[in-house]
Amino acid sequence: FHVDSNNNRLGVLSIPRDTRVYIPGHGLSKINHAYAYGGISLLKKTVANFMGVPIDYYMKINLSGVEKTIDKMGGLAIDIQKDLFYVDQAGDLYIDLKKGEQELSGKQAVQYLRFRHDKEGDFGRIRRQQKFLNSLANKVMNSGKIFELPYLIKALHSNIKTDISIKQMVGLSSQFGEIYKNGNINIETVPGAIILYKGVSYLRPDIVAMDRLIRETLF
Numbered sequence: 693f694h695v696d697s698n699n700n701r702l703g704v705l706s707i708p709r710d711t712r713v714y715i716p717g718h719g720l721s722k723i724n725h726a727y728a729y730g731g732i733s734l735l736k737k738t739v740a741n742f743m744g745v746p747i748d749y750y751m752k753i754n755l756s757g758v759e760k761t762i763d764k765m766g767g768l769a770i771d772i773q774k775d776l777f778y779v780d781q782a783g784d785l786y787i788d789l790k791k792g793e794q795e796l797s798g799k800q801a802v803q804y805l806r807f808r809h810d811k812e813g814d815f816g817r818i819r820r821q822q823k824f825l826n827s828l829a830n831k832v833m834n835s836g837k838i839f840e841l842p843y844l845i846k847a848l849h850s851n852i853k854t855d856i857s858i859k860q861m862v863g864l865s866s867q868f869g870e871i872y873k874n875g876n877i878n879i880e881t882v883p884g885a886i887i888l889y890k891g892v893s894y895l896r897p898d899i900v901a902m903d904r905l906i907r908e909t910l911f
Contacts, residue, residue, distance in 0.1 A: 701874075708881065710893060744903075749855055752854065755805070771792070805821055
């Protein structure tokens with residue numbers, strides 16, 4: 693995401709995990725492999741090269757921290773568009789959520805964020821993650837919890853790996869409050885088409901459309 697302090701706006705651009713990109717030193721592969729190959733440093737370099745913009749900071753969030761934060765807030769209301777069910781015993785993943793508007797616990801919220809086992813794949817998961825963030829922002833901003841945000845950030849900090857200081861995070865949260873009130877938030881996803889290459893499924897990004905989204909959404 694990019695915070696435009698001059699115009700008091702926020703732009704968010706999600707990159708599907710199967711997007712086929714050039715990873716320095718490893719050639720063309722899925723973008724999520726960059727972290728496995730070289731950690732945060734290689735991932736930042738890969739994303740920066742792919743998008744043509746510098747990556748100043750990173751934030752890696754442990755999902756157990758998300759679970760604790762949602763429980764601390766007393767749950768989160770989400771309108772689930774369809775039943776979500778998936779079991780992976782080997783991966784210790786169990787998802788069973790019913791269609792309809794409901795108050796999700798922290799554990800259920802993590803299930804909602806992780807589900808991608810339908811024909812929408814990662815695009816569906818990204819859409820749900822964006823919807824989750826919007827619902828979270830609504831709760832924080834419209835329920836009087838904006839004053840609790842610095843405390844929530846500090847509580848979540850032990851489950852975050854980042855090069856942003858707590859002071860910077862608290863400052864960004866205050867700025868986000870102003871941006872949210874003005875409605876200056878743009879959220880998009882890198883567009884593309886699913887292709888099969890040597891038996892492996894990838895997302896081939898639409899570079900022209902992506903460049904336009906970078907200009908319009910981030911800057």
